[in-house]
Amino acid sequence: MRRMRSDVLTVRTGGSPTVRDLTGDCASFVRDAGDGLLSVFVPHATAGLAILETGAGSDQDLLRLIDELFPADDRWRHRHGSPGHGRDHVLPAVIAPSLTVPVLGGRLQLGTWQSICLVDPNGDNPERHVRLSFLSSS
Amino acid sequence: MRRMRSDVLTVRTGGSPTVRDLTGDCASFVRDAGDGLLSVFVPHATAGLAILETGAGSDQDLLRLIDELFPADDRWRHRHGSPGHGRDHVLPAVIAPSLTVPVLGGRLQLGTWQSICLVDPNGDNPERHVRLSFLSSS
Amino acid sequence: MRRMRSDVLTVRTGGSPTVRDLTGDCASFVRDAGDGLLSVFVPHATAGLAILETGAGSDQDLLRLIDELFPADDRWRHRHGSPGHGRDHVLPAVIAPSLTVPVLGGRLQLGTWQSICLVDPNGDNPERHVRLSFLSSS
Numbered sequence: 195m196r197r198m199r200s201d202v203l204t205v206r207t208g209g210s211p212t213v214r215d216l217t218g219d220c221a222s223f224v225r226d227a228g229d230g231l232l233s234v235f236v237p238h239a240t241a242g243l244a245i246l247e248t249g250a251g252s253d254q255d256l257l258r259l260i261d262e263l264f265p266a267d268d269r270w271r272h273r274h275g276s277p278g279h280g281r282d283h284v285l286p287a288v289i290a291p292s293l294t295v296p297v298l299g300g301r302l303q304l305g306t307w308q309s310i311c312l313v314d315p316n317g318d319n320p321e322r323h324v325r326l327s328f329l330s331s332s
Numbered sequence: 333m334r335r336m337r338s339d340v341l342t343v344r345t346g347g348s349p350t351v352r353d354l355t356g357d358c359a360s361f362v363r364d365a366g367d368g369l370l371s372v373f374v375p376h377a378t379a380g381l382a383i384l385e386t387g388a389g390s391d392q393d394l395l396r397l398i399d400e401l402f403p404a405d406d407r408w409r410h411r412h413g414s415p416g417h418g419r420d421h422v423l424p425a426v427i428a429p430s431l432t433v434p435v436l437g438g439r440l441q442l443g444t445w446q447s448i449c450l451v452d453p454n455g456d457n458p459e460r461h462v463r464l465s466f467l468s469s470s
Numbered sequence: 471m472r473r474m475r476s477d478v479l480t481v482r483t484g485g486s487p488t489v490r491d492l493t494g495d496c497a498s499f500v501r502d503a504g505d506g507l508l509s510v511f512v513p514h515a516t517a518g519l520a521i522l523e524t525g526a527g528s529d530q531d532l533l534r535l536i537d538e539l540f541p542a543d544d545r546w547r548h549r550h551g552s553p554g555h556g557r558d559h560v561l562p563a564v565i566a567p568s569l570t571v572p573v574l575g576g577r578l579q580l581g582t583w584q585s586i587c588l589v590d591p592n593g594d595n596p597e598r599h600v601r602l603s604f605l606s607s608s
Contacts, residue, residue: 198367198368198434198436198469200367200434200436230474231570231603233432235433235434236443237441237446238445238446239383239384239390239445239446242563244562244563245515245566245568246563247559250550250559251547251548251549251556252515252546252547252559254547255559258545259560264397269396270393271390271392272389272390272393273389280390283390283393284384284393287380287383287384287394288426288427289563289564290428290431290566291383293566294432294511294568295511295568296476296511296601298474298476303476303601305513305599307514307515308514308515308567325434325441327434327441329369329605331474331605331606336574336607338505338574374581375579375580375581376581376583376584377522377528402535408527408531409527409528409531410526410528410531418528421522421528422528422531422532422535424521425518425535425589426565428520428569429521430570432507432570465507467506467607
């Protein structure tokens, strides 16, 4: 049985909410991979994935929106971790930890301004993992 | 032509909004399935899927957030069903009915605290279907 | 190497926010395609995809919800384009530009009331592209 190619990135996200661009890692992973689907998956209960333009303010805009939609206060029943951490556990319902991107000829079929980003609102985990898997057409 | 393996779960969700953990069913479905991608898909217009930690309050936190983001009142143009039911029809735009999870050696590559959950805000439909499909690497 | 079948739709979305039903195009694309996964992907940084019931008010309900969650005002750091356009760049984090739909016997496994929709809040781009890719089981 041919195995699906799959690998895990380690991403240092530090101690504050962050949007981290993973596009370079994803592009390297599928180079020479032919045609197929790239699955990007975050095996954490308090982070998600988004496809965004980065570097023009939208990453900060997203972090501010997250603070509005999911205030880090004591409204959440989930009370482990830092105060307000319960909000981090609801975020993946809205910003899901799973994305699929088509690949042709070893190239991600992203638009010009799209980047694949890890969205991590959780300052308690300074290091994160992201699983990349490629299911090829052949 | 080899067919993709696909099956439909029947889930009793009862008469009130609910978050139902499907991880056991998904794990059983892919056991002995080798490597590939699991597609989880809800063929209903008023439910979604989320990957969450369950059992520590976040499922209830999500239901409360849904009530805030999508109030079950008369603001919605869609007016079939129970009062406020229009909100159930907008929810899948934010909590999508489609998820993909990587599988290696017949095991879901979820993180320790992640569960695959059906999110059903709609008390009018006590029974739901969820389609599981496995596209293998071989 | 067998190539994944992939094609790009061109969709005229006009000069105002819109929800456009793509189900007919997706169904045509997979007809006679056998079993597998359809990837729908929008290569734009200011649009997303949703599976919704259309024609009963929910498309307008979604556009109104978008205006509430992402007000088109000057709160956004991203300031290119029309006033308030920064909100369009955050939307794909919540309404993602990537969806996967299972296909059996050349038929989308959608529920009766589900339609695959392009969600475009951005009036600055009257024409959009949507990539359809089919990864078959054989």
